[in-house]
Amino acid sequence: MNRRTLDVVDQAADHFARGDWKAAYDAWSRSGLDGLGAAELDHFSTAAGLVGHHDELVRALQRAFLAFRDEGDLRGAARCAFHLSMNTGDHGEHALAAGWAARAAELVDEIGEDCVERGWIAFLRMFRAIGEGDFTRAQTLADEANATGRRFHDPDLVAMSTCAQGRVAIYTGHFTEGLGHLDDSMVRVVSGELSSFIAGHVYCTAIEGCQEIGEFGRVAEWTAALERWCDTQPGLLAFTGQCAVHRGQLLRLRGAWDDALREYSLAAERYLELGTTGAIGLTAVETGDVLRLRGDLDGADAAYQRAADLGVDPQPGLALLWLASGRGTAALGAVNRLLAEPGGPVQRCHLLPAAVDVLLDVGEVDRARPLAVELSSLATSIGSLTLTAAAATALGAVELDSGDAAGALPYLRRAHQQWTQASSPYDAAVARLLSGRCLLALADPSSADRELTAARATFRRLGAVPMAELASSLLAPASPPGGLTAREVEVLRLVATGRSNPQVAAELVLSEKTVARHLSNIFGKLDVGSRTAAAAYAFEHGLV
Known part of the structure; x- marks a missing residue:
């Protein structure tokens, strides 16, 4: 490297040490990867991943893996293989994830002696056990990873495995124990003990675990903490999509539905930038749920379809949509299944x-x-x-x-x-x-x-x-005012809520000619000359 390139590399290392991921990424990108040592390549991969450049993360980690291996540092190579497995798996590249997990395990076996990397291999195997539905084995592997992390004083492994212990305990119905583990892991994050990638994973995994069982008190506390953490990471893109989803879930609960929809849209944009398109399906389900509650059944149906197209099951929200659309048999069939x-x-x-x-x-x-x-x-x-x-x-x-x-x-x-x-x-x-x-x-x-x-x-x-x-409809008086018939009240109620004649006809299964006749009768009975005046009458008399 020439002097100028060395200066840029030094600047990148300084930015990285200060947690300015964007500046570090830009500086290393200017210098190029040629000539970087294994540790520098590892750090560049971290910066690339945090600012949303997955392909460059993988490329740099692969080069770091080879550099550590060539230096005879099998533990460093095993750690790179572990991170490659985790990151490719997060992006839906499951064959690559399995291959790198196997390579990491081979390296640990080659090392032979007890080492912290054995705990990380146990962690990877725990994910496979969860995917197979073998929660007993998953619990054993999470415990093994945790014990190894504590034995070697690795704060990242202890936090990740503690969080995993919590999720597995919740999956098996041990809720108090599980929530206790999640609390423990989150304290390790907020105390600043962890590397940024691991901190982000623990934040999002723990919050998701609480959201799944309706523990929104913790979701609110930890989402606020996650948001503060994201704000302190210059240029951070990773984990910001999950943060927006969790904010949206809280806003939906609190009735701020417009704000919730904006957060889901933001989350989808962030996931798209990160290349994690599967996660966009989750935002589509959340969007569909809000639109369904609002009565925008077509919009909800489109959102649920988008989720299904991305491989995310929109149920049971879709069953509730069918119910709202008058398709009770379809809703019952889905629920039975x-x-x-x-x-x-x-x-x-x-x-x-x-x-x-x-x-x-x-x-x-x-x-x-x-x-x-x-x-x-x-x-x-x-x-x-x-x-x-x-x-x-x-x-x-x-x-x-x-x-x-x-x-x-x-x-x-x-x-x-x-x-x-x-x-x-x-x-x-x-x-x-x-x-x-x-x-x-x-x-x-x-x-x-x-x-x-x-x-x-x-x-x-x-x-x-x-x-x-x-x-x-429950507040409507037993005897409609103004001499209106029950059918005329139905027509007036829909007109008052802004429906056009064709929409009223479709909703009540009438012809447009019949709807027009009903409206003429309504105007005559109420002595009004416009839809606006008729709507005002409906509101004044509690018909809407």
Whole structure:
């Protein structure tokens, strides 16, 4: 190298030491990889990966692997092989990941003596065991990796394996133990003990583990910590997609749906830049869920289809979409299949609330009841506030649909309190709407009116059009005002919500000529001359 190139390399090393990944990457890119030593190539690969250049990460790691091997540093070569396996696997290159895992194992066997790299090999084997559904072996391998990391005082391996112990424990239903391990791993991150790549992996893995079981208190705390960590890494692109997804999930829970959709869009852009297109499917599912709640069924269907095209199962959100579209048989078929598939407690947490909704809607109350009880048992074991609230909602809905409105009401009042505590206005409003239905069944219309009116106000504020319309239908007086017929009220309600004549005709399965005749009758009875005036009348008289 000439003097100028050496200066650039020194600058790159200085940027790397300060954690300025973009500057380090740019400097090393200017100098070129020729002439860099094994350790410098390893560092360049880290900088390339953190700023989103996967192909260059792989290229540099491969050269570092060869350089370490040629120097006789088998442990350095094994570490490169481990990182190559992890990174190619993250990008869906599973054959390469398996090949590099095997190469790392060969090198460790060649080393012969006990070394920390044996712990990293155990970690890779743990992933394979999880993929095969062998959680007993996965737990053994996670424990082996953790013990090795502690024996050799490797903070990265200890943190990664502790996080893995937590995820495996949760998969096998040991929730308290699992969450304890996740807390332990996160403390190691926030204390600054870990390298940046490992810190990012632990952050995202732990947050995902909590989100899967509805432990949104931890999700909120750790997402805020992840966001602060990302902000301190100049030029960081890796892990920012996951950060945006988790922010979106929290915003959706809190009713900030526009903001949630923007975060999902941002996450998809980041994943695209990183080349992890499979993860875009996850953002599509989340997007579809929000659009479905808003009543944008076509948009939700397109989002779910995009997820499926990318290899991500959009269920059970898609079943709920079919239910909202009047396709109860299709929704029931999907739920029956999902319930019959083998799955652990994490999968059941995700499935059961939707399954109860579908079964109740198609009249299968007796099948919904044990699922609501199972959900309640899971919620008790986990201690998650949102899962506990979901279980109370499900139990209340089952009692209501079985004809026991008095028995349902305590569940639903508790659900409303818990959803409110969890800062989830949509779900709290659902509990109030169900409470309103109970009170109507108990011949207490004044109390029902208060619950339904409050629920409708929340739904309107959130833009949850289908649920707002349902609340309005329950609030509609027994005898329509102005001498309107029941059919005219249906037409007026849709017109007041902005539907055109063709849209009203399609929704009510009428001809456009019939809709026009109904509107003419409505204008005459109400003595109004425009759709705007008719809509105002509908709002004034609680028809919408």
